[in-house]
Amino acid sequence: MIEARGLTKRYGSTTAVDQLSFQVRPGVVTGFLGPNGSGKSTTMRMILGLDTPTSGTVTIDGQPYRELPNAARTVGALLDARAVHGGRDAYHHLLCIAQLAGVPRRRVAEVLDIVGLTEVARRRTKGFSLGMGQRLGIAAALLGDPEVLLFDEPVNGLDPEGIHWVRTLMRALAAEGRTVFVSSHLMSEMAITADHLIVIGQGRLLADMPVGEFIAHHSAGYARVRTPDAAGRDLLARALADAGAGTEPERDGALKVTGLDLPRISDLAHLHGVRLYELSPHHASLEEAYMRLTQHSVEYRSGPAWTPPPAGPDAREGPAADPHSHHHRHPSEV
Amino acid sequence: MFVLVAGVGALAVAFSQDNTRPGDDILGLGLGGFMVGQIPVITLGVLTISSEYGTGMIRSTLTACPRRARILTAKALVFSALALALGTAAIGTFTLVALAVLGGRAGAQPADAVLRTVLGGGLYLAVIGLMALAVGALLRHSAGAISAMIGFVLLPTIVGLFAGETVGRFLITYSPVSISASLFGNGLDPEVNGWQQLGFLAALTAALLAAAYAAVSRRDV
Numbered sequence: 001m002i003e004a005r006g007l008t009k010r011y012g013s014t015t016a017v018d019q020l021s022f023q024v025r026p027g028v029v030t031g032f033l034g035p036n037g038s039g040k041s042t043t044m045r046m047i048l049g050l051d052t053p054t055s056g057t058v059t060i061d062g063q064p065y066r067e068l069p070n071a072a073r074t075v076g077a078l079l080d081a082r083a084v085h086g087g088r089d090a091y092h093h094l095l096c097i098a099q100l101a102g103v104p105r106r107r108v109a110e111v112l113d114i115v116g117l118t119e120v121a122r123r124r125t126k127g128f129s130l131g132m133g134q135r136l137g138i139a140a141a142l143l144g145d146p147e148v149l150l151f152d153e154p155v156n157g158l159d160p161e162g163i164h165w166v167r168t169l170m171r172a173l174a175a176e177g178r179t180v181f182v183s184s185h186l187m188s189e190m191a192i193t194a195d196h197l198i199v200i201g202q203g204r205l206l207a208d209m210p211v212g213e214f215i216a217h218h219s220a221g222y223a224r225v226r227t228p229d230a231a232g233r234d235l236l237a238r239a240l241a242d243a244g245a246g247t248e249p250e251r252d253g254a255l256k257v258t259g260l261d262l263p264r265i266s267d268l269a270h271l272h273g274v275r276l277y278e279l280s281p282h283h284a285s286l287e288e289a290y291m292r293l294t295q296h297s298v299e300y301r302s303g304p305a306w307t308p309p310p311a312g313p314d315a316r317e318g319p320a321a322d323p324h325s326h327h328h329r330h331p332s333e334v
Numbered sequence: 335m336f337v338l339v340a341g342v343g344a345l346a347v348a349f350s351q352d353n354t355r356p357g358d359d360i361l362g363l364g365l366g367g368f369m370v371g372q373i374p375v376i377t378l379g380v381l382t383i384s385s386e387y388g389t390g391m392i393r394s395t396l397t398a399c400p401r402r403a404r405i406l407t408a409k410a411l412v413f414s415a416l417a418l419a420l421g422t423a424a425i426g427t428f429t430l431v432a433l434a435v436l437g438g439r440a441g442a443q444p445a446d447a448v449l450r451t452v453l454g455g456g457l458y459l460a461v462i463g464l465m466a467l468a469v470g471a472l473l474r475h476s477a478g479a480i481s482a483m484i485g486f487v488l489l490p491t492i493v494g495l496f497a498g499e500t501v502g503r504f505l506i507t508y509s510p511v512s513i514s515a516s517l518f519g520n521g522l523d524p525e526v527n528g529w530q531q532l533g534f535l536a537a538l539t540a541a542l543l544a545a546a547y548a549a550v551s552r553r554d555v
Contacts, residue, residue: 049400050393051554066400077397083390100398100405140394 001026001179002047002148006056009042009203016042018203019056024181024196026147029174031194031211032183035294039203040183041079044152047181048077060148072101076141077150081133081157086126090117090136093125094143103143111139116165130157138166148179155189167193187290191215201294218289223262225269226254226278236274243268254278335374335459336424342367343428347435358440361451364428365518368455369511371424372487375417375459379466380479382413387474392555402551410467410543417463422456447519450528454517461536462487462510468542471550487511508534 002024009017017039024030034040045051047058049065060068060075068074084093094108112118115135120128125136134157141149151170155163170193174180184190190197190211197214199207207214227233233255237247245260257265262279269276343364350363383406386392399405429452433443466483473479487510494505506512507523513535515521516528 045393045554048393048397050396052552068400071400072398075397079393079397080390083393085385085389085391097394097398100395144398 001062002058002060002181003062004043004047004056004058007043007046007053007058008055009039009046009051010054016203017046017053020200020203020205021056022198022205022208024179024198026179027174027177028195029170029180029182029193030196030198031190032181032198032200033185033187033190033290034183034200034206035185038200038294040185040200041152042203043200044077044079044150044181044183047150048075048079070102072103072146073144074146075148075150076144076146077152078134078137078141078154079150079152081130081137084125084133084136087124089122089124090128090139091121093136094139097140098143101144107143107145111142114142114169115139131159131162134158134162134166138169146178149173149181151180151182153183153185155184155186163189187287191286199290199293206293214289215286218286218293221258221281221283223257223260223265224250224254224278224280224282225257225265225276226252227269227274228277232274235272236269239268239272239274240265335371335378336420336427338374339364339367339371339421339424340427340431342370343425344431347428347432351435351439354436354439356439356441358436359443359447359519360432360436360440361429361443361447362518362520363432364425364451364455365515365520367428368425368514368518371421372459372462372510372514373484375421375463376466376483376487377480379413379417379463380470380483381476382409382467382470384470384474384476384479387555388476396555403547406471406547406550410464413467414460414464418456418460421459422452425452425455451518454528454532455514458513458517458532458535461532461539465535465539465542468539468546471546472542507531510535 004023005021007017007020008015020039020043032040032043042051043058046053047060047065049071057064065071065075085096088096090112091108094111095105097103098105098108109118109121112121115138117132117135117139120132125133128136134154138151138154141151154166154170158166167189170180170182174195182190182194184193194211196210197207198205199214209217225236227236230253233249233253237249237255240247240255240257240260243260243264245265246258248256248258250256260268262281266276266279269279343366346363346366347360350360354360386395395405396402429448437443462483465486466479469482470476470479473482490505490509491511494502494509496502497505503523507526508531512522513528513531516523516526516531521528
């Protein structure tokens with residue numbers, strides 16, 4: 001269990017982490033989500049006692065990391081996969097950390113096997129690809145067989161097979177009752193990996209809730225209804241509004257209907273003699289919900305020259321309002 | 335370092351075979367090799383800690399072992415023990431070669447002089463190496479820390495020539511170059527012996543190490 005209370009980190013006049021309070025519970029994968037520069041890594045470093053908070057505290061099982069009696073056997077972390085001595089081979093890199101942590105030598109071979117690096121164990125890490133580096137970093141995190149695991153952007157640079165492997169590993173670690181805290185800036189990845197989400201933006205807590213709740217909360221479904229002509233559409237729109245639905249015309253002449261399920265819409269259309277060319281269910285994508293949530297706290301936003309020219313009154317709100325991105329399935333999930 | 339100290343010393347011995355007379359201090363021939371041999375000790379001392387900052391490996395290290403003072407102590411102990419053992423062995427090898435080759439012509443060397451050169455020289459290397467480690471920990475930057483240490487070894491002698499009487503004398507007497515020379519029997523100031531100068535260097539190193547401990551335990555990495 002990781003617990004942050006009023007955690008704050010300031011560098012000069014910049015506040016990287018601002019009054020952050022949250023709990024990370026054992027037995028589930030907790031996703032730590034935020035745009036680049038939102039303070040995820042700083043928070044991770046404070047959890048590990050590498051950076052000292054300006055104010056507030058963060059504890060692991062009730063104690064600050066640096067005061068844990070056996071830190072390396074309690075907590076494992078992947079922070080930066082490139083932070084290796086390039087001249088050492090994978091085996092000796094892990095052996096160094098194992099000896100520092102008081103972990104027996106045979107555990108090195110075990111974790112190399114878990115991450116699938118046994119065959120390249122004697123190769124210098126300098127020649128490793130980003131994906132191999134990530135696997136090596138994960139191996140280092142697993143060395144002490146810790147109860148609490150922190151992973152900072154673990155799927156960076158991994159191919160789809162690697163991403164699938166990391167996801168399976170995290171879920172397995174959580175299923176064993178461990179505390180798993182994974183940071184990412186990819187909502188779609190977290191939606192399928194994590195059970196619980198902590199979302200931050202500019203160092204502030206934006207959301208702290210189960211993934212299911214986040215989805216229900218932030219990606220309300222709607223139906224798209226298309227009629228052969230505008231007269232039918234207007235007639236139907238009135239009927240739907242009378243039945244308590246919210247309606248909104250779309251650019252291509254279709255109708256966006258919220259608050260009524262599909263059979264009710266069909267019944268009402270039938271009742272009023274309106275033919276339908278289309279009646280389809282849609283979900284606002286989680287990515288949209290996430291961007292809507294964090295759009296006010298993105299530190300490095302593309303300049304105005306990069307935003308597409310506004311095509312309609314609702315295009316001004318940016319990607320969140322784009323009616324064409326309905327799918328919240330990530331390609332890697334297929 | 336071993337190759338430089340013992341090798342350059344042995345070369346000096348070889349070139350001095352013809353002009354050595356009875357009563358000569360043959361230990362002084364090792365000074366050249368000793369001065370050059372300090373450089374790898376300084377470099378390694380700095381790199382012992384700064385390379386971890388360079389690669390970011392320091393975060394893995396401090397995550398695996400969050401007791402930072404323990405990390406610094408371990409590095410300091412291993413490095414200084416290694417520098418002391420190898421340094422003493424290297425100077426010892428030079429001394430044996432010098433005595434074997436030139437001992438016949440120059441005559442026996444005083445026992446306290448041999449002790450001062452061999453053990454004092456070994457201690458000097460351990461102390462200067464520890465100072466390099468402390469500076470490496472304070473600056474966290476390999477090239478910067480190595481430059482600072484080389485400057486510390488060479489500059490006081492040069493600056494001392496231009497500084498005023500009191501300051502200049504102090505700088506020259508307690509410069510690493512002068513300390514090295516004293517340990518090899520070529521002291522510039524007859525009133526101060528090599529052990530006293532070495533004590534000063536050790537005290538300075540202790541102060542820098544204390545600063546390094548404070549910085550390493552407090553700083554964000």
